[in-house]
Amino acid sequence: MFSVPGYLLERIYVKGSLKNTEEGFQFQMRNVVDSGTLSRVLALEVDGEEIPLEDVTVVTxxxxxxxxxxxxxxxxHFPVGSTLTVVVKGRKLDPGEHKINLRVNTWEVGAITIPIKAEIG
Structure with a gap:
């Protein structure tokens, strides 16, 4: 297996998509790398705190x-050019910058961490 360069993983986050919702927060990702297959969501960490995966929904x-x-x-399946939304229930984000790490396992390259730095106004 090969690794995906960090600069490409950073481009997966759709800039400006991080926002609070009535029940929590959400953000979007667009596959700009290559078609892939997510075989497991391993972890979601927000500002150093791990979010229970039971509180996370993936919409595509x-x-x-x-x-x-x-x-x-x-x-x-996460084809190149497609967008998915990650929805988190039970936690709203304060205004300001947030660091999010989404760790997933893919059939094509194994485990990857998608780093996100985004701001809520």
Whole structure:
């Protein structure tokens, strides 16, 4: 397996998409690297705090899945050019900059961490 350069992973986050919702917060990612298959969501960390995966939902196209439902036997295809939304319930973000790390496992390259630095106004 090969690794994905960090500068490409940073480009996956859709700038300006981090926002609070009624139930928590959400952000979007657009696949700008290559078609991939997510076989597991490993972790979501926000400002150094790990978010329980039971509170995380992944929305892509017509699919709405709990992060825990993405498994090797039920993977999530993430074609190049497509967008997915990560929705977190139970926690709103304060105004200012936030550091988010989304760690996923892919069939193509194994485990990757998508680093996000984003601001909520």
């Amino acid at each position: 196209g017509e699919k709405v899945l709990s992060a825990t439902e993405v498994t090797p036997s039920a993977p999530l």
